[in-house]
Amino acid sequence: MDIGDCYVGWATDEDIRTRGASGGLVTAMLAAALEKGLVEAVVVLKKLGEFEAVPIVTSDPEEVKAAAGSMHSVPIVLSRYLEYGTKVALPAKPCDARATIEQAKRQQVDIDTTYIVGLNCGGTMHPAVTRKMLETVYKLDPEEIAGEEIDKGKLIFETKDGEEHAIKIDELEEEGYGRRESCQYCEINIPVMADLACGNWGVIGDLAGKGTFVEINTEKGIKILQNAIDAGAVEITPADDKGKAIRAKVDGAMMKVAAAADEKYLAPIEGSHLDYYMNALADCINCGACKAVCPVCACGEGAKCTEFSSASDTYKMSLFHLVRFVHLMDSCIGCGQCTDVCPVDISLTHIYQRFARPMQEEFEYKPGMDMTTPPFFGVDLLEEGQ
Amino acid sequence: MNENIFTTVCPGCSIACGMYVREKDDGTIDIDWRKDAVVNAGKLCRFGVRLSANLKNATSKVDGNEVEFSDAVTAAGKAIGDGAAFVSVGNTTCEEHLALMKLAESKGAVVNTGMGAFASIPAECHPTMGVGVPLDAIESAKKIVLFIDPYEQYPLLVRRILAAKKNGATVTAVGWKAVSLADENKTIDPANYGSELALDSDSVIIAEINPSTDPDRVMVLLNLAKATGAAIMFMKPFVNAVGCDLASKKTEQKSLDQIIAEINDGKIKTLVCLDSDLIEIMPDETAVREALGKLDNLIVITSRASAIADVAKIVVATEPFYRKAGTVVNAEGRVLVGSGDGTDGIDAVGTLIGQPADLFTELNSAVLATLGIDVVDERVVPAYEKPEYGAMDANPTAEAVETALVYAGGPFFWNGIVDDNDFVEMNLDMVTANSLLKGIPVKLTSDKGEVVIKYKVSDVAPGVVLSNAKLPMTTGMVTSVTVSR
Numbered sequence: 001m002d003i004g005d006c007y008v009g010w011a012t013d014e015d016i017r018t019r020g021a022s023g024g025l026v027t028a029m030l031a032a033a034l035e036k037g038l039v040e041a042v043v044v045l046k047k048l049g050e051f052e053a054v055p056i057v058t059s060d061p062e063e064v065k066a067a068a069g070s071m072h073s074v075p076i077v078l079s080r081y082l083e084y085g086t087k088v089a090l091p092a093k094p095c096d097a098r099a100t101i102e103q104a105k106r107q108q109v110d111i112d113t114t115y116i117v118g119l120n121c122g123g124t125m126h127p128a129v130t131r132k133m134l135e136t137v138y139k140l141d142p143e144e145i146a147g148e149e150i151d152k153g154k155l156i157f158e159t160k161d162g163e164e165h166a167i168k169i170d171e172l173e174e175e176g177y178g179r180r181e182s183c184q185y186c187e188i189n190i191p192v193m194a195d196l197a198c199g200n201w202g203v204i205g206d207l208a209g210k211g212t213f214v215e216i217n218t219e220k221g222i223k224i225l226q227n228a229i230d231a232g233a234v235e236i237t238p239a240d241d242k243g244k245a246i247r248a249k250v251d252g253a254m255m256k257v258a259a260a261a262d263e264k265y266l267a268p269i270e271g272s273h274l275d276y277y278m279n280a281l282a283d284c285i286n287c288g289a290c291k292a293v294c295p296v297c298a299c300g301e302g303a304k305c306t307e308f309s310s311a312s313d314t315y316k317m318s319l320f321h322l323v324r325f326v327h328l329m330d331s332c333i334g335c336g337q338c339t340d341v342c343p344v345d346i347s348l349t350h351i352y353q354r355f356a357r358p359m360q361e362e363f364e365y366k367p368g369m370d371m372t373t374p375p376f377f378g379v380d381l382l383e384e385g386q
Numbered sequence: 387m388n389e390n391i392f393t394t395v396c397p398g399c400s401i402a403c404g405m406y407v408r409e410k411d412d413g414t415i416d417i418d419w420r421k422d423a424v425v426n427a428g429k430l431c432r433f434g435v436r437l438s439a440n441l442k443n444a445t446s447k448v449d450g451n452e453v454e455f456s457d458a459v460t461a462a463g464k465a466i467g468d469g470a471a472f473v474s475v476g477n478t479t480c481e482e483h484l485a486l487m488k489l490a491e492s493k494g495a496v497v498n499t500g501m502g503a504f505a506s507i508p509a510e511c512h513p514t515m516g517v518g519v520p521l522d523a524i525e526s527a528k529k530i531v532l533f534i535d536p537y538e539q540y541p542l543l544v545r546r547i548l549a550a551k552k553n554g555a556t557v558t559a560v561g562w563k564a565v566s567l568a569d570e571n572k573t574i575d576p577a578n579y580g581s582e583l584a585l586d587s588d589s590v591i592i593a594e595i596n597p598s599t600d601p602d603r604v605m606v607l608l609n610l611a612k613a614t615g616a617a618i619m620f621m622k623p624f625v626n627a628v629g630c631d632l633a634s635k636k637t638e639q640k641s642l643d644q645i646i647a648e649i650n651d652g653k654i655k656t657l658v659c660l661d662s663d664l665i666e667i668m669p670d671e672t673a674v675r676e677a678l679g680k681l682d683n684l685i686v687i688t689s690r691a692s693a694i695a696d697v698a699k700i701v702v703a704t705e706p707f708y709r710k711a712g713t714v715v716n717a718e719g720r721v722l723v724g725s726g727d728g729t730d731g732i733d734a735v736g737t738l739i740g741q742p743a744d745l746f747t748e749l750n751s752a753v754l755a756t757l758g759i760d761v762v763d764e765r766v767v768p769a770y771e772k773p774e775y776g777a778m779d780a781n782p783t784a785e786a787v788e789t790a791l792v793y794a795g796g797p798f799f800w801n802g803i804v805d806d807n808d809f810v811e812m813n814l815d816m817v818t819a820n821s822l823l824k825g826i827p828v829k830l831t832s833d834k835g836e837v838v839i840k841y842k843v844s845d846v847a848p849g850v851v852l853s854n855a856k857l858p859m860t861t862g863m864v865t866s867v868t869v870s871r
């Protein structure tokens with residue numbers, strides 16, 4: 001087994017394989033890592049409802065097994081629950097993986113003892129939006145939903161009576177439903193920065209729906225997969241070229257969709273930039289949630305953004321925001337958490353990305369892709385002809 | 387690394403936002419966002435976000451000494467005799483409130499929610515004063531009139547009002563301070579509300595009832611709603627004020643002012659407060675402290691360490707709110723339960739009334755019966771009867787002072803917490819008229835004393851100094867002050 005190899009794998013336990021999103025490979029690997037002592041803890045989502053799950057840090061393989069399956073309406077970044085010094089594994093969408101790496105750069109995570117089991121990701125939905133969409137567009141009672149999947153550009157809900165209800169994601173997003181805005185322009189679908197990249201794209205033939213495609217990205221990736229094979233928890237077979245090609249093709253198509261969303265949402269601001277930002281932030285109630293939830297912010301209580309600003313200031317736009325927009329230019333990964341939790345519904349990710357994207361493009365630096373730190377701010381832009 | 391995760395609601399105000407509390411092995415907590423919560427889609431205001439920094443658990447005490455819970459309960463049993471007065475404003479579950487009612491009944495007394503307005507307004511109005519409108523209904527209103535500042539007082543209303551505006555609603559704010567989301571900010575004489583506001587049945591009026599609210603102001607708004615057909619929603623500062631009101635028998639309830647007066651007259655010698663800190667809630671802190679000092683017995687049953695627990699003779703410390711079993715009803719009448727299963731407060735009362743076994747189950751059934759539901763479904767707001775009521779004579783007292791320090795309220799204010807609210811607001815005219823200097827704090831002087839505090843220039847009504855923090859020199863929600871450097 002080598003870095004770069006691609007396999008299709010599945011859990012040997014029939015129950016895990018059936019409940020798993022594609023082949024239960026991820027669950028079986030995480031549980032085996034615990035059972036064989038490769039890690040002390042695993043972060044997974046504990047399911048509380050069809051659209052509700054809460055991240056838990058567990059040492060109990062049964063809790064890991066219970067968490068099998070993909071939850072598209074649980075847009076949470078799991079890296080925030082990692083603790084430095086613990087040997088740990090986590091399933092990771094690209095934003096989870098990137099956040100983990102950014103946290104490692106800030107000594108919040110020990111990358112050497114953290115196994116990042118990457119999941120391909122086409123996007124997540126906010127549960128409140130999912131529920132409203134079900135009621136108004138699908139005309140379904142959210143409580144009647146028994147499962148969901150994304151297939152060939154359609155969002156399919158299965159109801160408890162076994163019926164499937166499919167609508168094109170494009171159409172849903174046209175009407176303001178579907179994936180979160182940040183996911184629509186998130187351009188990374190395959191977590192190349194994780195130790196493994198797992199997904200259902202590229203699983204074809206008899207294994208379709210019953211196998212997980214896995215690409216090995218690092219030595220740690222080999223270790224956690226081999227551990228599960230040695231434990232008899234998973235079986236793998238080499239991925240065939242056709243599967244690999246299909247996976248690459250879908251990835252490419254999704255990147256084009258993201259680029260189009262980028263143009264739609266992040267089009268240049270018309271008119272006064274100052275007015276734009278002042279209006280966008282006018283309703284901020286200074287709750288601090290956007291900072292508290294941000295996985296790449298490691299500043300804690302005495303941060304520049306909070307120390308330089310106070311609710312008693314009369315500035316039209318608080319220094320809290322101005323400091324943060326600039327401070328996160330090199331590290332915002334566009335995960336959407338800040339928008340999700342903003343109590344006055346400000347599209348914060350959108351604003352952070354307006355600051356971050358040009359800078360990250362200019363310096364050809366994408367945060368969270370590897371352990372390299374960002375280029376210095378001190379570069380003289382004028383000298384570079386800007 | 388091990389933690390217990392509780393699904394709960396924020397105890398900060400009657401919106402009762404859904405959240406998770408993560409409790410670590412060492413007892414410390416972190417909050418987490420419950421994005422599937424129907425009330426708030428997981429979003430929280432600063433109070434909810436900073437709950438772990440501001441929530442301190444109570445400790446059982448007798449005469450200032452730490453004791454076991456059971457010893458505090460025994461001491462309370464000895465101290466609570468006939469003639470004791472009981473207060474529970476709605477900071478705990480319906481079941482705990484009902485348990486206190488049982489204890490009060492056994493002593494021939496009632497539990498006072500302290501909301502004076504309920505005591506002095508005809509009972510036929512109470513259902514309308516209690517349960518408001520579903521938060522979703524705010525989003526589909528055509529016109530919204532605000533008698534509150536949503537940003538400061540009920541922050542999770544802001545997104546609802548903004549959504550209504552997106553749907554075409556117009557918003558008028560009538561208050562001490564201009565709010566930026568309003569299309570128009572107005573100062574209107576209550577006599578002219580009808581003519582100036584042009585409301586109809588597609589309108590929603592949002593106001594507040596707190597323990598210090600002038601009943602006449604409430605009646606004016608009830609009259610306005612009745613005359614125009616507008617829906618009306620009275621927000622409350624306490625998470626379960628609506629639930630406790632529904633659970634209470636409102637016969638001969640007293641306002642907090644009345645209770646303080648009766649303590650001063652020597653009529654009340656023993657006071658039992660259930661998660662109700664009168665020192666924090668009442669605007670004249672010194673007067674409350676003086677009165678409480680005259681009691682023979684101050685018994686505090688509470689989950690939270692707060693000012694009143696420091697002066698109580700007996701503190702029966704119950705589990706924190708998120709760990710409690712039981713029901714909460716929020717401002718829209720939505721019934722909510724958390725995942726906690728703690729029944730300390732109920733067990734304490736059970737011991738005191740000689741009914742220790744499974745009192746919770748009995749009380750829980752009683753609560754559901756009162757609400758007319760078999761099971762709690764947080765996604766369905768039960769139907770509430772709101773009978774017709776007659777128009778009332780109402781003459782709100784004009785706060786006729788030249789310069790007034792006015793309490794705006796808000797979750798930090800009602801919980802006596804200083805967070806980012808350590809300043810007052812006034813308009814530029816007042817700053818110039820009093821030659822205040824930028825960056826130099828202002829001095830506010832009342833009959834009772836003075837305070838030096840940071841100030842901020844805001845679009846506040848002339849003559850008003852607005853505060854969201856409790857200041858030591860106030861005599862009421864409105865206090866006459868002079869302003870100087």
Ligand SMILES: Cc1cc2nc3c(=O)[nH]c(=O)nc-3n(C[C@H](O)[C@H](O)[C@H](O)COP(=O)(O)OP(=O)(O)OC[C@H]3O[C@@H](n4cnc5c(N)ncnc54)[C@H](O)[C@@H]3O)c2cc1C
Pocket residue numbers: 019020021022023024025026027028030043044045046067068069070071072073074075076078091092093096119120121122123124150198199200201212213
């Ligand atoms: C939101 C989302 C979108 C996805 N989109 C695609 C896609 O477009 N193309 C593709 O090829 N694959 C996608 N996947 C990956 C795919 O659904 C499977 O997760 C993957 O194939 C592994 O399958 P499995 O049966 O081995 O995993 P399982 O054994 O089912 O294990 C899944 C693990 O993922 C965790 N998990 C579930 N939901 C989330 C979440 N929202 N965030 C973080 N962790 C979660 C669970 O706790 C569990 O540990 C997506 C996954 C998610 C979660």
Ligand code: SF4
Pocket residue numbers: 075093094095096121122123124182183184186187188334335336
């Ligand atoms: S931000 Fe990207 S990786 Fe994260 S949930 Fe959205 S689409 Fe997936």
Ligand code: SF4
Pocket residue numbers: 290293294295296297328331332333334335336337338339348349352
């Ligand atoms: S600023 Fe927002 S989008 Fe960017 S990393 Fe932080 S939480 Fe994610």
Ligand code: SF4
Pocket residue numbers: 283284285286287288289290291338341342343344345346348
């Ligand atoms: S989450 Fe929203 S309201 Fe809270 S501080 Fe950030 S921008 Fe302001």
Ligand code: SF4
Pocket residue numbers: 396397398399400401402403429430431432433434435540541542543797
């Ligand atoms: S204080 Fe009120 S608005 Fe703020 S989070 Fe708590 S319940 Fe919600």
